[in-house]
């Protein structure tokens with residue numbers, strides 16, 4: 001099998017409810033004419049898996065977009081679970097809100113509008129899982145500001161850990177920051193980490 005065929009084959013096995021998340025994709029495409037920022041079923045499947053594996057209850061998402069990952073995580077959490085999600089673009093929030101209401105898990109979602117670094121500064125510990133998926137220039141800042149909020153045994157998930165290969169280009173501003181984040185995770189003795197070759201790379205770190 002070609003690499004692409006294997007990726008397509010693997011992408012079928014995730015257990016994500018595509019009837020609900022399919023609405024997010026459809027609304028995103030029809031309203032925005034771009035959908036490249038959606039995390040998609042494989043990443044969402046991994047988040048779903050991690051939430052179930054760790055019995056997570058309180059999750060922080062940095063970068064909500066139209067709510068694909070948010071909804072996948074809210075659907076995976078128990079009734080008293082919460083996803084606190086940060087988003088600075090009101091247009092995306094306005095698209096996501098009706099989708100959340102329709103999903104039946106709206107009560108598990110708390111949207112923090114504004115610059116994520118400001119929102120994070122107002123949040124109380126502890127989070128069971130933190131999903132980082134916002135502006136790459138701030139990846140290291142997010143890591144430094146979020147890690148104190150992650151409980152021991154909690155998982156930090158950084159999406160786009162490869163940034164399309166730009167992490168190996170020291171002349172690329174965003175790639176340089178994402179590379180610095182990867183290095184900081186690797187050097188942190190309080191983290192057990194692994195980078196998965198999933199989509200654009202996912203750096204997983206368990207706080208010990």
Ligand SMILES: C[S@@+](CC[C@H](N)C(=O)[O-])C[C@H]1O[C@@H](n2cnc3c(N)ncnc32)[C@H](O)[C@@H]1O
Pocket residue numbers: 037038039040061062063064065066067068069070086087088089092114115116117133134135
């Ligand atoms: C890749 S998308 C998130 C995708 C989403 N997690 C998903 O699962 O589909 C990144 C999002 O981060 C938001 N964002 C970028 N910079 C931000 C900032 N400084 N504060 C809050 N949100 C920000 C963007 O508006 C965008 O919606």
